[in-house]
Amino acid sequence: MSDTFFRLDEKVAVVTGGGQGIGEAICRRLAAAGAKVGVLDLSAENAKRVADALHGQALVGDITKEADIERMFKEVESGLGPVDILVNNAGVASRAKRDLPIWELERADWEFVFNINVIGLVLCCKAVLPGMIARKYGRIVNVASVAGKEGNPRMGPYSASKAAVIALTKSLAKELSGTGNVTVNSISPAVIQTPILDQLDQKTIDYMISKIPMGRTGKPEEVAALIHYLVSAEASFTTGQCYDITGGRSVY
Ligand SMILES: NC(=O)c1ccc[n+]([C@@H]2O[C@H](COP(=O)([O-])OP(=O)(O)OC[C@H]3O[C@@H](n4cnc5c(N)ncnc54)[C@H](O)[C@@H]3O)[C@@H](O)[C@H]2O)c1
Numbered sequence: 227m228s229d230t231f232f233r234l235d236e237k238v239a240v241v242t243g244g245g246q247g248i249g250e251a252i253c254r255r256l257a258a259a260g261a262k263v264g265v266l267d268l269s270a271e272n273a274k275r276v277a278d279a280l281h282g283q284a285l286v287g288d289i290t291k292e293a294d295i296e297r298m299f300k301e302v303e304s305g306l307g308p309v310d311i312l313v314n315n316a317g318v319a320s321r322a323k324r325d326l327p328i329w330e331l332e333r334a335d336w337e338f339v340f341n342i343n344v345i346g347l348v349l350c351c352k353a354v355l356p357g358m359i360a361r362k363y364g365r366i367v368n369v370a371s372v373a374g375k376e377g378n379p380r381m382g383p384y385s386a387s388k389a390a391v392i393a394l395t396k397s398l399a400k401e402l403s404g405t406g407n408v409t410v411n412s413i414s415p416a417v418i419q420t421p422i423l424d425q426l427d428q429k430t431i432d433y434m435i436s437k438i439p440m441g442r443t444g445k446p447e448e449v450a451a452l453i454h455y456l457v458s459a460e461a462s463f464t465t466g467q468c469y470d471i472t473g474g475r476s477v478y
Contacts, residue, residue, distance in 0.1 A: 232458045235260035238306045239457065240299075242289055242350055243316030245272025247420030248369065251446035252313055253280060255454050261311065264302040268316075282306075289316055289346030299353040308361065309354045311457045314347040314391075315369040319384050319425040328382040336383045343387035344394070351398065355408075364408040365457040368395050369449075372416045372472045380430055388414070392468045399466030409465040411456050416472035418444040440473030 239256045243249040245267030253276050257263045263282035266289070267273040273284040283305045287294030302309060321338045324331065347368060358364025373381055374388025395412040402408045417423070417434040435443060452471050455461055470476055 230459055232454060232460060233260050234311070234454075234458065237261045237310045237457075238264070238302070238308060239311035239313065240264040240266055240285065240302055240309050240350075240354070241313045241315055242266045242346075245269045245276055247422060248415070248418055248446045248449050249313075249315040250276050251450040252315060252453050253277075253282065255447070255450035256311070256313075256457065257282060259454060259458075262306040264298075264306060264309075266298055266316070289350055290341045292349060295349050295353050303357075308357050310358075310363060311365045312350060312354045313367050313369070313453060313457065314350055316346060317343045317369060317371075317387075317422075319381065319422050322425050323427065325380040325426050325430045327380060331382065339383035339387050340390075343384070344390045347391060348394065351410075355402075358408045359402070359405050362405060362407055364405075365461070366398075366408075366410040367453050367456045368410070368412040369453075370395070370412045370414045370468060372414045372470070372476050375414055375468070375476050375478075378430070378434065380427075395468065396466045403465065407462060409456075409461065411461075411465060412468045413449070413452055413456070414468050414470055414472065414476065415444055415449050416475045418446055418449060420446060438473040438475045442473065444471060444473060 239261040241253045244253045244265035253263050257280035264285045265273045265277040266285040270286040273286050277284040285298040287298045324335050368391050370391040371388040373385040374392050377385040399410045
């Protein structure tokens with residue numbers, strides 16, 4: 227039985243999209259628990275702001291670009307050490323304000339969302355997995371969405387991309403189960419109050435809130451608390467799951 231009480235001292239964590247919103251709350255929570263945090267974001271300004279506040283390391287780049295991934299994960303390994311924890315949080319809802327019915331979307335709308343939400347996430351997993359497997363320890367959490375379980379109208383690419391995240395988490399967990407202690411889980415939040423909502427029309431946001439029995443948006447800090455558990459050493463007998471955090475919207 228572990229007696230670390232969810233402390234993350236000496237653990238190295240990388241949080242993608244850590245520069246604002248849910249990712250920033252995750253960075254703050256993991257650092258407060260003792261982790262050394264790499265704050266990875268497209269925005270240099272935000273990555274540095276969050277990293278400076280936590281005595282962490284800013285990792286600036288685009289998760290859809292292999293060269294950026296290679297550079298950023300080399301930087302964190304030499305700056306903080308081998309990565310024990312990866313939170314794949316970076317994601318987009320749509321090309322700005324392109325929350326349209328599927329028959330009005332263009333191929334570029336699908337490619338934009340899938341490149342970041344699915345391909346970028348897979349590339350980040352590939353960057354850390356060989357080391358985690360060799361060291362026989364690792365925690366990966368993929369931030370999916372309730373949209374990936376239910377399919378939100380006018381959010382076709384987003385919903386499909388998050389369903390892909392939930393499924394690839396299950397495949398990866400099964401592939402890793404023989405490693406003993408490298409786990410991968412996903413979470414499915416309902417609408418959380420962050421700047422991502424600027425990418426959507428108000429009617430889409432109102433629809434999402436109306437589906438939440440608790441009648442409110444979630445807070446980034448509430449999501450960070452769930453992730454803290456999943457990346458802890460204590461969460462050692464749980465892998466391949468998708469954890470709900472929706473104020474009662476999806477009770478499965
Ligand atoms: N806010 C919600 O209602 C909600 C609900 C369910 C799931 N989610 C998921 O939670 C995650 C975080 O969402 P958020 O609301 O905090 O979003 P946000 O827009 O506030 O933050 C996303 C961050 O990801 C970064 N990012 C985007 N593309 C990137 C790329 N290619 N490379 C590196 N960084 C990149 C952005 O710069 C930004 O800092 C996303 O995966 C989102 O789909 C959000």
